[in-house]
Amino acid sequence: MVVLGFMFISCYKGRLLPIEGKVKFNLIKSDTYTLLYMETEKGYPNFNLTIEFNLIQHGKTVKVELLGVYELHILLPAFGPARGIDSLMLTNGLNNLLFTYGSYTDYYAVQVDTCIHVIPIITKxxxxxSTLYGGLVRKPNIYLYPTSPCSVIVKLSPNGRLVKTIPDYDDGFKVYAYPDGSISGTPGYLFYEAEIRDVDLGTNGWCVSQPEIISFLQWxxxxxxxxxxxxxxxxxYWGDKLTGSPYYEIYPITLEQIDLICP
Structure with a gap:
């Protein structure tokens, strides 16, 4: 098994905040299910707050009960929206999608065939x-160790889109690499961040207290x-980011998992 990185998740949740402004959403169809991805129009100083909600499905009707925004002390002190994600079992034909928050109810008709057509009926x-995606992968460095100095082209195919790269990604990373791992025009690795549609973390990982994070990673x-x-x-990089929660869950991301989301 080759591990290319790790996923960090806080084991602690804070307070529930009201939703301010509108909630954007997208439905992303896969072979076996439909992914519901939501994010707030409002941005927050902590990038990874979550939208709390209940999902109820009866036949062709799906009801999403929005509860609020959970203030998480997790991962990344960077500006961004609150997000929510879950899977739906929409069947071919016409489906009903309802969002509720307090006394408000929004209603969409969703036609499913080879693709998904969302028809707004009531939108408060x-x-x-349709441009939203379901997650952000941060700093999965790519290291190169050729047997001799050579030009290298590295291409990525994320299940979503690249949002930041170093160096510039122009139909691929086009660099000159050396056996010692140095890469011309870079800090020694190829850097990218990507919005992706889904990440399967598996079930095997660790829950580590914040004061032990550095020593645990060193091991x-x-x-x-x-x-x-x-x-x-x-x-x-991560030692400075993982400071806001008393505990973090850490999951290894294997080569097989990476190939599913960003080959």
Missing amino acids: FTVYD LLPEYGFNPRECDDFIQ
Whole structure:
């Protein structure tokens, strides 16, 4: 098993806040289910607040009961919307999609065939946005170790879209790499962040207290084959980010999982 990175999730939830402004959503069809992805129009100083909701499905009617925004002390102190995600079992033909929040109810007709057609009927506090995707992958560095100096082209096919790259991604990373791992015009690795539609974390991981995060990573990363430089890069970046929660769940992301979302 080759591990390319790790996913961090806070084990702690804070207070429930009211939803301010509208909630945008998208329905993303896969072979076996439909992904419901939501995010608030309002941005928050902590990037990864979550939209709390209940999902109720009876036949061709799906009801999404919005409860509020949970203030999470998790991962990334960066500006962004609150997000919510779940899977729906929409069947071919006409489906009903309802969103409720307090005394408000929004209603959409959803026609499912080879693709999904969303028809707004009543829209007071929700907005359908087909451009939304379901998650952000941060700093999965790509290291290159050729046997001799050479030009390299690295191409990515994210299940979503790239949002940031170093160096620029022009139909691929086009760089010159050396056996010692150095790469011309880079800090020593290819950097990207991507919005993706779904991540399967699996069930095996660790729950680690915040004061033990650094020492745990110093033990864990070499166990999964990270060399000293890769360990230093990883810990330097994430050590400063994982400070807001008393505990974090840590899940390994394997090569097989990466190939599903960003081959």
